[in-house]
Amino acid sequence: MTISVSQLEEARRALEAPLFADVAGDTSVSFEFFPPKTPKMEEALWETVKTLEPFRPEFVSVTYGAGGSTRERTHATVARIQAETSMPAAAHLTCVEASKGEIDEIADAYWQAGVRHIVALRGDAPGADGFVPHSQGYTNAADLVAGLKRLHPFEISVAAYPECHPDSQGLAHDLDNLKRKIDAGATRGITQFFFQPETFFRFRDAAAAAGITAEMVPGIMPVTNFASIVKMSKLCGTEVPAWLGRLFDGLEDHATARQLIAATLAAELCRKLYAGDVRSLHFYTLNRAELSFAICHLLGLRAKAPVAAAVAA
Numbered sequence: 001m002t003i004s005v006s007q008l009e010e011a012r013r014a015l016e017a018p019l020f021a022d023v024a025g026d027t028s029v030s031f032e033f034f035p036p037k038t039p040k041m042e043e044a045l046w047e048t049v050k051t052l053e054p055f056r057p058e059f060v061s062v063t064y065g066a067g068g069s070t071r072e073r074t075h076a077t078v079a080r081i082q083a084e085t086s087m088p089a090a091a092h093l094t095c096v097e098a099s100k101g102e103i104d105e106i107a108d109a110y111w112q113a114g115v116r117h118i119v120a121l122r123g124d125a126p127g128a129d130g131f132v133p134h135s136q137g138y139t140n141a142a143d144l145v146a147g148l149k150r151l152h153p154f155e156i157s158v159a160a161y162p163e164c165h166p167d168s169q170g171l172a173h174d175l176d177n178l179k180r181k182i183d184a185g186a187t188r189g190i191t192q193f194f195f196q197p198e199t200f201f202r203f204r205d206a207a208a209a210a211g212i213t214a215e216m217v218p219g220i221m222p223v224t225n226f227a228s229i230v231k232m233s234k235l236c237g238t239e240v241p242a243w244l245g246r247l248f249d250g251l252e253d254h255a256t257a258r259q260l261i262a263a264t265l266a267a268e269l270c271r272k273l274y275a276g277d278v279r280s281l282h283f284y285t286l287n288r289a290e291l292s293f294a295i296c297h298l299l300g301l302r303a304k305a306p307v308a309a310a311v312a313a
Helices: 005-015 039-055 071-084 100-112 141-151 171-183 197-209 226-236 242-248 255-275 290-298
Strands: 028-033 060-062 089-094 117-121 155-160 188-193 215-220 280-284
Touching: 005 255, 028 039, 028 290, 039 290, 060 071, 071 089, 071 100, 089 100, 089 141, 100 141, 117 141, 141 155, 141 171, 155 171, 171 188, 171 197, 188 197, 188 280, 197 215, 197 255, 215 255, 226 242, 242 255, 255 290
Parallel strands: 028 060, 028 280, 060 089, 089 117, 117 155, 155 188, 188 215, 215 280
Antiparallel strands: none
C-alpha cells in the first residue's frame, strides 16, 4: 500500500491523544435504510431520517428485498424521502426475478418521482439455489447499469467487495466485475462492510492497479448484535476478527454496553480510514440513528438546520 507524506502526517496525528480532537469535519456521509414492515417500524424509520437529516448527507439509500419482496415498500419510502426531506434519495434495484421491461418500468417511475440516483445490484435469489438470470432480464449488475443509463442519466452506485463476493472466483475476478460496472456507467462503488482499515486500503490499491478510477466509498456497519453480524458476514464473505468476538463476549444482556462498544469500534475504524485519506463514508444504519449520529459528531460533522426539501430536476 502506497502512503503519501501527508497521509503519514495524518496518521501521526491519529495516534495522538485525544484521537478525535480537531478532526476537520470535511467528511461527506451517506446513510442506508431499509423499508419498514409495520407502522411501528415506519415511525422508528422516520425518527431516524429526521435525526440524521441535519448532517446533510450526500444521499440516503433504501434497500430492496430478495426477489423484489419489498418493491412497493422500497418505492414508497424512497418517494417520501425525496418529497419530504432535503436529502437526495437513492433506490436500490436488483436483477432478480424481473424482466428488463419490469425493471425499466420501476426505474422510470423513480425518475418521474424525482429520484436521480440508483444503487444497481445483481441481487440475491430468495431461495438457496443461487442467482439465475431472468430469461428476459438483466444478466448481472453491469448489464443493469448499462440499461439504466440508456433509460435516463441516473447517478449510479454499485457494490464493491473488499474481501470478495461469496460467488467470486477470487479478487481478480471481483475487480474485473467491478470495472465492468464502472465502465458501463456507474459513478462510484460502495463497499460491503468490513472491520479492519487495512482491508479497505488493500482493496483501494488493488482497484487502482486494475484501472478503476471511480471513487470507492467504505461501507460502515456498527456492530450491536455480535451473533447477527457473524451470520451476515458469512453470507457476504466478510472476515470477523477474533478480537471482535472477545470484545462482545458476555454482553448478551447488556444492551447499553453493546451500544457504547459498537460506537467506539466503528468510530475508531472511521478515524483510521480518515487518516488514510478517506473523505466519504456510507453508514448501514439498520434504521437506527444514534450510532451514526455519534460517529459523525466525533468526525467533526455537526448537525445543521435542514435546507429546503429536494426538488426534482
